Amino acid sequence: MNFKTRSAIKALNNGGVISIPTDTIQGLSCLPRFESAMQRLVDIKQRSEAKGLILLASDLIYIARYVADESMLIQLAKQTDKPTTYLVKASHQAPKLLLGGHNTIAIRLTKHPLIANLCTQTKSALVSSSANISGSREAKTLLDLRIYFKDELDYIIAPNNALNSPSSIINLHTGEKLR
Numbered sequence: 001m002n003f004k005t006r007s008a009i010k011a012l013n014n015g016g017v018i019s020i021p022t023d024t025i026q027g028l029s030c031l032p033r034f035e036s037a038m039q040r041l042v043d044i045k046q047r048s049e050a051k052g053l054i055l056l057a058s059d060l061i062y063i064a065r066y067v068a069d070e071s072m073l074i075q076l077a078k079q080t081d082k083p084t085t086y087l088v089k090a091s092h093q094a095p096k097l098l099l100g101g102h103n104t105i106a107i108r109l110t111k112h113p114l115i116a117n118l119c120t121q122t123k124s125a126l127v128s129s130s131a132n133i134s135g136s137r138e139a140k141t142l143l144d145l146r147i148y149f150k151d152e153l154d155y156i157i158a159p160n161n162a163l164n165s166p167s168s169i170i171n172l173h174t175g176e177k178l179r
Helices: 003-013 035-045 070-078 113-122 142-149
Strands: 018-021 026-030 054-057 084-089 104-109 126-130 168-171
Parallel strands (some): 054 104
8 A cells, every 4th residue: 555545544534634536536535434524524615514425435335324225225236337426315324414404315336446445444435525615616636726725634645637527416216317
């Protein structure tokens, strides 16, 4: 494991907020067990708490406790390899900041090597949101991250050149495409 990954894991395990490249765009992340980190992430982005956040995971074991209906986990596992975020009914264990006042939770399973490593090493899903100030374009460079967030992040793994666009969002219960 390289220095950058070890440093990101340390920051996450200490309740920090980091920026990392994901399977879609550069993101801000923290661990869902730290409510203060999720609140910091929302505050740093100047994001409404009513919007909720996404859980990224490399394996169903990291999200099972947050999903109310276990049959939804099976459906999630069968979905396409294209990065897609699915809304599913949340369990009572799901932190309120993840839900944004809704009864659903946004989940994206990914095989992205960095995300998989971070999930494995922290034994957790990652809270995720785009690396930007709400209403602004996503950060695509280290300079963008420094301009947006100055020294408010605990660690940064710089964006890579493979950045794409945000994932689609689909309600898994209704099939409705929200983005």
